[in-house]
Amino acid sequence: MSIVLLCGVLYGVMRAAMLIFTPANHRANRLLAALIAVLALYTAPYIIGFAGYYDACPWLSFAPYNLSLAVGPLVYLYFSAMGGVPVTGQRRRPFHLLPALLQLLYYSYLFVQPLAFKNNWDTEVHRPYVEPVETLGLMASLVAYAILAWRQYRQSDAMLKEWARNMLVAVGLTVTFWLALTAAEWAWSGLSYFQRFPFYLWLAILISYLGTEGYRHGAVAFPVPAPAAIVPAAPVPGATETGNLAELGARWRATITAERWWRDPELTLATLARRLGTNTTTLSRALNDGLGVSFTETINRMRVEAVIVALSQHHDQPVLDLAMAEGFNSKASFNRAFKLYTGSTPTEYRRQGPLATQVSTSG
Structure with missing residues (x-):
């Protein structure tokens, strides 16, 4: 299972690195590369978990892999970058990623704490309080930004209609899958690593797809919004x-x-x-x-x-x-x-x- 996920993620990350150096559409390509990187990080705990590294290295708990609150904003910002229509409030765009920044600070702080503190925090605070709030925020973020991305696509003069449409379908299926996984987690009071594997396999496929198609279209000139x-x-x-x-x-x-x-x-x-x-x-x-x-x-x-x-x-x-x-x-x-x-x-x-x-x- 680790090897299957690793192959998909590494391929997508390789394509994301190539996107960064594509001599066109710098902002859009870097946003897509960032999206791929965030999804790859989110998948990483399951790659090392299936391989048994968490059992061998318990200090890896709370490593800052989870930046899931950046997924929705990055999808939306990528569509705004390639859509050809200016989005109002351009100076406020960094604030879309503020929740993800708070996630990064939270997990980074806990990661450097002693193992005994982390274990106690996980039991007493993280699982009963932080995790439900984080999950609800993630679900709301995914749905809201998927709708915004769809509106951006509908209002734009995007020259890459087929790619944009296919990406929206992939994102929509991912959001649906994510919602179903969350509902199953709550219905059965948690799922095992093995029960979650189909979702993370889907993420590995999505990462490979975004890397492949994003790089294929990355050098095509996107429309430039009119000031x-x-x-x-x-x-x-x-x-x-x-x-x-x-x-x-x-x-x-x-x-x-x-x-x-x-x-x-x-x-x-x-x-x-x-x-x-x-x-x-x-x-x-x-x-x-x-x-x-x-x-x-x-x-x-x-x-x-x-x-x-x-x-x-x-x-x-x-x-x-x-x-x-x-x-x-x-x-x-x-x-x-x-x-x-x-x-x-x-x-x-x-x-x-x-x-x-x-x-x-x-x-």
Whole structure:
């Protein structure tokens, strides 16, 4: 049993370490790595327990493995990081992890106490008083943050819909399993190590899954939330005139460039309009009538320009990888756009050098 759990946990932890060093989406990847680490720590007592280490080393009791109150907040914060919609009260985000910090301080303090003190505390205080409160808090936290993560997913323009949906399903099943285990603990006045094994086996599988899929999607560019200061609250008065449309289109194009929204392969006119705080009609007119280019032309030109810059910086990286990183979702669409706006194919461009062609700016 220890080996089975250890294999799943070690694999997930290895992937979490790789996530930390993934050169993209730093905040989101580190939050997911932290979630995997917390789940791995929570599983650790059962890995060493099934192997008999608690019997051989009783001083390991109250080791600070249990940071379960961080699970819900980390799930929610990860979804907010990859969702593409800013969460209100960003400065208050660290407070989501305050209960987990209190857990860490509590177990760390007890861990360094003499064994006789720990045994007495476990019998007289921890099991009858602290553990029930901690369990109720955990259940409330898991349910509340699962709902918040779901709402964040529903409200966002997440470009990784399938991965986000699958992760929500996995988290939902875990919360259900956890609730069932807690109910069984209370109904039968505690369960043995062996009776709890299926749940910890599930956690090991979950850790492996999060590590595998999280790393697979970790390098894909997530949407970047728009700062409130650059989102107009309402359409600019007089924007129906051609001059004002041109000014509005130029300003919105600058915002797209600054926020690098072209990197979202699922970006649509409707999605972009929501991010800019306008509607599709006004946005379409500002681009078509004001700038003389369509939404598709605007975004594809930005992507091609970004690929050209990347080609000059990453000489050995495959062209298609660079294209995918800048928002193109297929080789055919990339080749077609690159040829249209530069007059040469990507392979010809790289062979001839950066001065051979340049992106056309004409309509």
